[in-house]
Amino acid sequence: MQKIAPKQIAFLGLGHMGAPMARQLLAAGHPLTVWNRTPAKAEPLVAAGARQAAGPAEAVRGADVVLTMLAGPEALSAVADQVIPELGPGTYWIEMSTVGPDAVKALGDRLPQGVTLVDAPVMGSTDKAAAGQLGILAGGDADAVEGLLSALGTVTRTGPPGSGAALKLVVNTAVMGGVALVAEAMALADALGVDEATAKAALTKSPLGGAVSRAFATDVHFDVALGVKDVALATEVTRLPAMEAVLAHLKAHPDIAHEDIAALTARIRANR
Template identity: 35%
Template sequence: MTTEIRVAVVGLGKMGTPIAERILDAGYPLAVWNRTRSRAEPLEARGATVLGSAADAFIEADVCVTMVADDDALEAVAPEVLAGARPGTTLVDMSTVSVAASERVAERATAAGVEFLRSPVSGNPTVVRGGTLTLVVSGPEETARRLDGLLRSIGPKVFYVGEGERARVVKLALQVLVGGVTELLGEAVVLGESGGVERGRLLEVINASAVGSPLTGYKGEALLRDDYSATFTTAMMLKDVDLVLDLAEERRLALPFTRHLRGLLEGAIEGGHGDEDFMALYLALREAARESTGAGERR
């Protein structure tokens, strides 16, 4: 059944496209825009309107969802979107960006008479399409309540965490855990394999134990297949860790493990794994172990 709220999605990358698909599936009238128009064509075939520019978003829609790669991309597209804004419309940004960039966009939205919800997400394209995405929301509470149905059509786990930029902080806190757990999973597998334990058996035990989680589950499945095709690249994880460390420095916080994780990600990128999934942290560990073993044998 078609809903009354008209929605636009700006940014049809790996996450924006499945988000748009779920909005369509829920029956919302949808308009889409992407700088590379070909990415919009599959959605057009399913009934979405393709916008001529990002500035047309609020001509067609009451709510515009943006999902872009980083601070620069958001601060480039947000003024375009807001240029066509009407009072009473709402901008919902689902990107992972810095608190500072989000604050600047919030100022522009307020000047344009537009409500601004920060709604970064936790998950990957498979999680979006599987209907288990987590959304963390901050901004005007009344607006968040009004759009709760739309947000839950994208992902059922919606957490309102307060006013302002709190959702950005929560998302960055989650990325500390996502990056850290993935690195530790890689270390555990390298250790187990060094002792002759079959990878599949070790992962089965890990996922059945107290430390098992959805993250270790789906990262473990990729490890079993030696599949490092990116759901989220090592380079993008480094970008997020840099956002964490920038915020920590601003708040005068010491995050020693996160700083060490940054070095590990950087090393994996230097080893040629920047465009692979960040589970390639395991590959970097395995390669280092093989080099160490080879050096020992030569001695």
């Protein structure tokens, strides 16, 4: 399939991840209309050359590519209610949120004929988004928009529609479980009187090395609340006893909902 050169891109959702991703598209020279539920979050992008829309419907009107980076399935459904009537044949909707395969299927079933849905959630946090180095898990017919996605990072083709969303749920569940496991390992080290630096160094050299880095990260951000959403989606699919315990612990501490998931490390080590 011939790759498209979008004349107008609508980017909906300018949170911790969406804003730097939109900035990357602007830096690559793509014409961009942006919308966010909190309008003030769009102002830096407007200053960088984007056009701000008052609502989702206005943002996608006339766009040949729509990108969504939203908080979850409910937010996606609410935006779809406003966006779908404005979409015409030939439009590509690139859904980049972490919503799970069921939400992607539900969205695909609602789209009018001639509109192509690509599910392309991302791996990486705010630092990778700002550097254009995300891992993009693209499911569905992404041939025409792969060049556009490449402005945001490295594209991995995952298979049919929904496969990107499914794999992202697997990855995020593993990350949340890894952070919780490192936190418990450090709690055990504390209880045994093992020096913190020594324990961290040993764990870093173990198969958990990547999880150790994420469990103590200070320069990235992924809300605990979003982690709760992802683990909840995963535990609805199949029985995951360890992740159900992680989910219960996270739900028991709503005070850290808007902190980075690394906050889970300190909370578990404190045995609270």
